[in-house]
Amino acid sequence: MSLSSLLLFAAETGPALPGYTFGGPWILRNAWLLPFIPAMSFLVILFFGKRLPYKGAEIGIASVAAVLALAIISNFAWFDHRDHYEAAEAEDAIGALLNEAESGAALQVLVVDGTAEEIRLATEEPAAGELFAAAEGGDDGHSSEIHPSTAVRAEATWFQSGGKEFKVGTLIDGQAVMMLFVVSFISLLVHVYSTDYVAGDRRYTHYYAFLSLFTASMLLLVISASTIQFITAWELVGVCSFALIGHWWEEKPNSDAALKAFLTNRVGDIGLLVGMIILFFAAGQTFDIVKINTMALNGEIGHNTLLVASLCLMGAVMSKSGQFVLHTWLPDAMAGPTPVSALIHAATMVVAGVYMIARLYGVFYEGLSIKDSSVNPLALVGMITLVFAGLLAFVQDDIKKVLAYSTVSQLGYMVMALGVGAWTAALFHLFTHAFFKAGLFLGAGSVAHSVHSFDMKKDMGGMRKFMPTTYKTFVICTLALVGIFPFAGFWSKDEILVGTGGWGLFGGTGGNGSYTLMLIGGILGASLTGAYMTRVIYLTFFGEFRHVAHDDHGAHDSHDAHDHLPHESGPRITIPLILLSGFALLAGLVNLPPGFITGNLESWQERFLHFYEPVSAAYFPSVAHGTPSYSLAVFSSAIGIAGVAMAYFYYFVLVDRKAKQLGESLTELPNGPTTKVGFLRAGHTLLVEKYYLDHLYTDFIAAGTKGPIARAVYWVNQNVLDATIDAVGRTSVKTGTAVYTHFDQKVVDGAVNVTGLVSSETGGELRKLQTGKIQQYAAYLFAGATVLAGVLIFVI
């Protein structure tokens, strides 16, 4: 960010690459402030929190509020920069820079007062024209508005090795500012919500400290410009999630869940480390994300290298973003406090993987050759995840677990979207999902807060009577999740389905390829979502209130004397809910598909794409955008609604009736068909056992390593390596003592003992000769004399 680093960068990579600038609005150049503020608040809370009137909560809230303000400001700053950044200015600026490069002082002035913002060589991309064309391809008639997006960068040296300097920095572009807003907004709501939810907790202060630390780490991850910095933030958020999942570590299950989360992520991190290392060397020893992307797109990095690297990175995505086979930690992570689940395990941290793919999209785009193909690992994993996780969500009785699996499934949507090249759609879904999923979690928390349990079947039911606000917001968020028009989820999910480009048969949608399989998976997932969410709604808010007063259901949340009838939560809980449901209702409107509305509102369409996709930036591939088709929208909605309808029929009609028959004293729901039909039961158990993945990990891999393997290794250590050493010692001692054996029976025994007891009585043996028994000395004396005499007589 300083002039020197700027010059160094120029020296290192030759002329600055297009697609970014070191100038730009002040707030964007100094984005490091955003993670810095909560980091400071973390320290303050950690060291002084307990002494503060509100136990540190106020510091956390204040800092996050400040961050939110900054985030909004930087969004608007970005909008302005995005639209009115002119390459020409940059040419002059860079010209000036190069002219005055010798006289650094002048430049100092320039950079400091920020007038030399646009520093960029006028190396116009040859492919720029095509880029424009491609960008226009999606939205007809807006080509005039398309204006290349230019990221704002700032950087400083972090460390050096082999004479090379490696940077830490900020890379601010559309996806960054969008993410900044999401993170800080959700984080603020969670902070507020928590003041009520975990009030009076034993470690209230630590809770807020870690919330702040998490916010800081997440923001750092969002703005990081170098892969190593990215890894750092990536690990930090992991640790925060570890600490917050294990917040109530008195019970072993919680700490187990925390460990599981951390270790699973570590497994994925192998992929992260290796992948980043490969890219580091492939791009000529640099951690610079922009440079890596650019080189990947220019074909300066071999395709196989990119393929390997992106596959390694996928491992990291699968663990962090809970993709199938490595997703198992996410449901367990619900052991943490509910606001944490909302913030970390629904809205922000778990999408870090998605964010990384979006960041390194050049690598993935080339490496997995997303363009013009019909299937690739990324899309496949995403699709499998969204379907399988959706199935798993059916058999959960814990409302948070259902939501967790639903999160996994939605993450599957995003990954799949990135896999099929629908970059904007993925981020758009990330955007909307953050709001309504957070809303769902907080709503679930609000319910649990009043019934002190998460078990829908045992302790809930009929809650709509007791907590109307929670009920309404929950339903709105559910509709958004299921993707009912016009809620937020509808737009984003529909855009993903469009992006698959699989809808070819009915008036094709020009995507990046024809991922028909993904399209089917997506639609299927929609119906699954509808079904299990309906189940949740029924079990939670309808039917009879099944709560009997037992509060031992991991309801650590309970702090106050619980009264027996549940009641609506206080404003600090409901207001965030209302806000979130508002976003769940409206957030979709920020990216209305083209041609959906007309007239003077037309400029309102595709705002998200316009502002947040780095169109025609050299570090970003020229992805095509599919044209939305009403037929697809209608069809997918129909399927989704069908799922809702079936579930509605089963629960609201059949089960409800049976429940009525069973009468008032009902604490357990009647059994479903899964207990009767054998084949269904088999499937049911398979789901209940979570595809036996946990058994595999816990009982075989983990237990195996910790148990037999480790013990075997240690056995080798003690009985082979160590034993050899001891044997060497013994034999040496033996040879040493062998001399005595011709003298004296005692010493022979001694030697035997010595050799036998090297470990216990090393060296102590010789002392046995020195017993202090006069007569023994006499014996030795005479013996010696005899020997001497003998020698004198016989030998001499």
Next chain:
Amino acid sequence: MIAALFAQISTGDDLYVAQNIFWWFIAILMVIAAIKVVTTDNIVHAALYLVIVLAGVAAQFIFLGAEFAAATQVLVYIGAIVVLLLFGIMLTRGSLGDEELTDNEQRGMGALVGLMLFAVMAFALVDGFEDVVLPEDTRNLVEVQAPIDTTLDDDTFINVTRGSDTAAIGDAIFEKYIVPFEAVSVLLLAALIGAIVIARKE
């Protein structure tokens, strides 16, 4: 050696024969007694066996024609030292009856050392003085002829001619070996006082 002995006997000198038989009797007695001293479990018996050994030693002195030494042996040892030992036994209440465990655990070693020592000595002696015969009864020799031992100076010779070794010993002690004698007497005195000092009750 045995052969030499028989040779002497066959020469028909009765005195020698009688002397030899008597000597052997005493020697064997001594050895047996000595062995009993170091093996018996009863300390008082041990003391009495010791008396036998000491008496035997006195007899040996007589065989060697050293009557004065023999007399002193009997007086000092049997008269004084053994009594002293018996006193010691009483004072330390070492039980008069049989003691269990009069020996420590290194009998084997002791026997080994003793036998080896004896073997070495025996070899050396037999090797060195195979058949050396002691001179005849020295007193007679001294009377009839000049002493074979020219190492003796005149006055000793004169004394010797008196026909008794006691006088010679007395002269030797009080003329030539007066200093050691004084030293010994001082030593005795010191020992006396020392013994009293050590042994006296506080």
Next chain:
Amino acid sequence: MLLNQFLLLAGALFCIGVYGVIVRRNGVMVLMSIEMILNAVNINLVAFGAFNGTPIGSVFALFVIAVAAAEVGIGLAIVLLIYRNKKSIDFSEVDTLKG
């Protein structure tokens, strides 16, 4: 009479005495063994004196006897002392020289 008779006898006594010194527990008995050793020496002295026809052997024998007397006196005193301290004169319990 042969010189060796006496010397061998003395040797036997000496060795027996050595054995006694080594094996006996009772301090008084050790003293006795020492006495035997001294006597063996005396026999040697006198024997060689006779062999050389000189009384000096006997003279030294007498000195030895005197010293022996002293030694016994001191020795017994020490034994007594040990007995007072340890209520026993078992030499195998006397290990104050232990390193």
Next chain:
Amino acid sequence: MENNNEWILSVLTFAPLVGALIIMAIPKGDEVFHKGFALLVSGALLIFGGGFLLTEFDFDRADEMQFTYDTSWISVINSRYIVGIDGMALPLILLTLLVVPLCVIYSWDHFPEPHNPKAFLALILILETGMIGTFVAEDLILFFVFFEVVLLPMFFMIAVWGGEDRRYASLKFFLYTLFGSALMILAFLSLFFLAEDTAGNALRTFDIQALTEWRGANLSRSAGLLIFGGMFMGFGIKVPMFPFHTWLPDAHTQAPTVGSVILAAVLLKLGTYGFIRIAIPILPEAAVEWAPWIGLLAVIGIIYGALGCLAQTDMKRLIAFSSVSHMGFVMLGIATLTTFGINAAVFGMVAHGLITGILFFVAGSIKERYHTLEIKRLGGLLLQAPRMGWILGFATMASLGLPGLAGFWGEFPAILAAYQPANGLSEAVFRTYMVVAAVGTVLAAGYLLWLLQRTAFGEPSEEFAKDPNIHDATKFEYVAWAPMLVLIVVLGVLPNLLFKTSDPAVEKSLHPCLIAEEADLAALDCPAVFGVEVAGG
């Protein structure tokens, strides 16, 4: 250069020894006086000596020897008293200067039995002399002497103040290291006799710098390999590398807390320092041939140590095994023979010193409170002694290589360097090592978090629940730990503090053919061992 403060290093080296002598002179019984004096000496050395080094050291010339002092010592074998430091030695010296006073402070109220502060503190100071001397020595014989000087005090510290098996552990430690040293001195001597410059006339010197200039030129291949092997044994046992590590767990488990801390924090570094200061610079060609095997042992050590940790039931022993694993990372970095790897190694040494030091401190304090380190009997530390629990958690996080804390910078660059080792080393082999090492990080997280969960989380077992003498960290413990904790964070956030210092020295210490770009490789007319032939493919 004018006024290069040639006295400072000698003062730093021998001041502790003088202090030790004075302490011995102080009559017994006046305990506080002993402690105070030891603290005074070590603290003054840290503040003034360390401060002097930091201010006077010219960081722009970090690749050159500074504060050098060179005088005749043992003229008969032309062994000279040469001391001097460059960017590689400086961090380790500062680490030593820091750790010793902290140990003194810590032991202020935790003196191990038998209670004898006088001897204990004297030993610590003698240790300091040996350690600093090893880092500043620029003559092989001098190096060897200090290398051995360290041995005895540690031996006594373990043998006198150790646990129940102390005799065995101390003897094992002593003999084992001595065995290595024997081979090491052999290697040094053969260097002395075999080294001859290209003109063919013998060098006959122990001067490390001179030998580094020489770089094993026209030394026969077999001789080079053997000499390197000797050094490898000497240093590798000290590190300790995989097959020679068995002395470490016993020594650590038996040693008193302070002994473990010094052992882990500094003593182990003597071995690695020997590699990067002596073995690799002087014999680069032999190093290239040895490197794959060193790397192999290193990665085996990483995995093996981690698995060993998982099998432990004793906290201190677990930490000891984790040292094996972490030093494996350091050795992997060294084995790559790249600036990246060796910088990582230097960083790893310092980081491991700080982190494992803290872990042993905490373990010692736990032992002092619970009188056991059996993991299954512990638990709920966070409830009974919250601050200590958090410190333990922090240390474990740092130890498992969390980015933003010091441990990461020893670990990640080492793994990274393994992807592209120095010229002449097989990339395929080292990339395999890289992946294995990456797996090792997972295991590290596994055992450390497992340890944390068993000791810090959960409810305290009822046998300790009501134990009155289980209290939170005392002020002495805070004072002793705070600097290390702060350093762990600072180095983690600002790694350049260390990299910038060590980088030039490391780059200079390596043979140019090792680190040259393949393009420039031809120009350097390197020996074949550096893989000039394979440069194309």
